[in-house]
Amino acid sequence: MTYDHAAQQGGPLHTHTCPWCGLVTDGTRLSCPACGATIDVESIVTNSGWTELPGRRDMAKLQFGNSFCQIEGTYVPVADFHLAHGDGVYFAHHVLLWKDPDVAVTAMSLKGAWKRLFAGLPLIMTQAMGPGHVAFSQDAAGEVIALPLQPGQGVDVREHIFMVATLNVTYDWFSTGIWFNTRSGDETETHYPLGQFMDRFYAPQTPGLLLLHAAGNVFVRQIAQGQTILVKPTALLFKDPSVQMQLHFEHPAGSTRSWRSWGERYLWLRLFGPGRVAVQSAYAHLHDNGRNITRHSNATRQQW
């Protein structure tokens, strides 16, 4: 929490800079109008440097353009959008909770349909146009993350985390480049611990709003230039595009078995700064078939 005090004619001017999204407000509000973060509560930072997602009051409102979004509930929060005329949002269709009958829902075409089809990504993105109400929620207990994007700002999001974004945020996707092959006899299998693709959201010219849903609790950390950290691949939520990734294998010393066989190795995702990374506390179990790794993307290896 940051309060800026400046003496001006006749008395001090109190402003508040939201530590989550950087918006400067007059300090009279209880929550940030851009991201909904509670501003009268101190940020919670662990001893290791992870910051908890800022608390958000139930029914907190996020303003964007002429529209607003209200975050309702605490266990499985609902993002309830009140879209003004001309404003719109896009979303994966399975997150739609309810809508006014008059709100038009149409499909938004995406490039690379074949690749998306084979990668298990949604083929179509759905968009809703104002005026009217439309609401979204995901299917796991967790937190809604509001990421206001400033012009020129982008963020990379792991697949299936995205919930909804305003239409002035562009959507693209890219190959993660994180993979390894296992072989059993003549059968070779390719694994993508992070998913084959990641979503990239970018606000080119005007500010936009991106909402994600995380399972469990969310922790964010800023990694300095040259700093590196290891995370469970399925726990990664989002990262700045400047953060680089690669695989990392660890295995104990003194084992008679090869590190390449599962049970004798630990699989991590190594993240390199500079930039911001976020993880969720409830993550999917990383499945490994226990077979020998024959090839893999660029990786580091450590023996204990």
Add this chain to the structure above:
Amino acid sequence: MKHCPTCQRTFDDEKVFCGSDGTRLVADAPTAYADEPSAPPSSWPSTPAEPTNAWPASPASPRPAPRDEQPRAAESSRAAAPPAHAGPLERIRCDWCQAMNEGTALSCRACGAPLDIKNLISESGWREAPRIKDMTEIHFGASTCQVEGEIVPVAEINLAPGDSVFFEHHVMLWKDDRTPMGVMPLQGGIKRALAGMPFIISLAYGPGRIAFSRDATGELVVMPLHPGVELDVREHAFLLASHHISYSYVRIKGLRNILFGGQGMFMDRFVTGSEPGLLLLHGYGNVFERFLQPGESIIVEPGAFLYKDATVTMNVETQKLTTGFFGGTGMNLARMTGPGRVGIQSMYVHHHTD
């Protein structure tokens, strides 16, 4: 003589509830507890020294504010403000179930809703189900229910002699060794079995303790049902109901509704006769309620539907989504049309599109 505190009509002494709006009648005699009925129903509520529950209006005169008025209601307390003149007859009306409570009560004795916390109503008109404080006690008949925990709440029932509750057996968490159990006779057993509905509804009789919970993060929705109410509930969503409530099921009409509605073939229907009853549901995630005016519609994800008044109609509509060569998909959504209440849960099973 008695009179209805809601509509002020007068009734004979033998009447207990108002014939027009279902409110419990109060005696005209100005005694310290003059609003206590002279002949309370055998199983609802309470000792004479405890406050009277006044029951909500009938479905024809619903309790939630109209949609346009609800954002303003968010600024008010969950309970109507007590009158300025404090006295022994001071009562607070619970905004969730309309029961009357003592002026000093912190939570409603009929539904457990906090009386000292503001309603949470979204701008779009959805009201959050009241978040029941840990260890809150709810009264029904001569029995009590204590709500324990908040992430996956437990409903612990202390059944008095003569009271009983019914439930699906998989929600039972624990019970006293000597709490008697039984099975509720059901009609259409084969149909129910084929439809995947519980074939057996279990009964627990007082005296004794028994506790219930479901298998995921969510909220306990406490719904005291006043006489003459019919409520439809998503199958397997009900946790327990008191014996004052009759239980049946309704077949969902229309093949499209069955195939794509996400409800299966049946919905549970709970009906109260001349006596009020207590119904407890468990909603996954957070639970929201909205009142639809006659003819007003809302489109919801079928998997999110939790409950509705029997007066609300539900029809599945398919939203076609096309993007040229790849886009032959559709989205099945349920159109709910008023009048009546609709309850939804925010964590739901997504039903695949066609």
